[in-house]
Amino acid sequence: MTNKKPAVASAAALRRHEPEELITFRVSVLSQLLARVVEGSVSQELGLSSRQWRVLVMLNRLGPTTSGQVATATRLDHSQVSRASYELVDKGLISMDSDQADRRRQRLSVTADGVEVLRRGIVGSQARQARLRSCLSDEDYRVFGQALALLCAEATAMIEESRGSP
Numbered sequence: 001m002t003n004k005k006p007a008v009a010s011a012a013a014l015r016r017h018e019p020e021e022l023i024t025f026r027v028s029v030l031s032q033l034l035a036r037v038v039e040g041s042v043s044q045e046l047g048l049s050s051r052q053w054r055v056l057v058m059l060n061r062l063g064p065t066t067s068g069q070v071a072t073a074t075r076l077d078h079s080q081v082s083r084a085s086y087e088l089v090d091k092g093l094i095s096m097d098s099d100q101a102d103r104r105r106q107r108l109s110v111t112a113d114g115v116e117v118l119r120r121g122i123v124g125s126q127a128r129q130a131r132l133r134s135c136l137s138d139e140d141y142r143v144f145g146q147a148l149a150l151l152c153a154e155a156t157a158m159i160e161e162s163r164g165s166p
Contacts, residue, residue, distance in 0.1 A: 038129075052081055055084040056110065065108060091113075093110070
């Protein structure tokens with residue numbers, strides 16, 4: 001077993017470090033800003049948190065499914081999806097039933113009340129999308145989509161490497 005010293009930046013490199021130029025910093029700032037936009041909108045208009053809204057929208061898209069599948073699709077932690085699911089059940093927006101194939105798993109479905117909330121909420125989503133989309137040209141939007149796809153793929157690879165996956 002070798003005792004390899006961790007790499008350490010020089011004092012000069014530390015002084016030159018500009019976190020606001022890092023992709024991780026910039027995307028994190030954008031993510032936080034957009035989350036606050038969505039949170040304010042869905043909280044005020046629908047009485048939901050952004051996490052609840054995200055789960056409800058994705059569950060509607062997927063159809064009846066498990067919380068694990070919702071977690072995978074939303075990239076939320078399973079515990080966040082589970083908590084949001086129980087909150088949505090309490091609000092009557094989704095139902096939770098035992099999975100016929102595996103009684104230990106719960107199947108989630110959007111209720112009729114949930115559909116009505118979705119119908120109101122989608123209007124806000126479409127308005128936010130139109131406003132954000134309007135500040136980008138068609139080419140900017142295309143390149144932005146490509147950049148996001150590349151960064152997501154690389155971040156996923158980095159996570160797998162840190163877990164020791166091939």
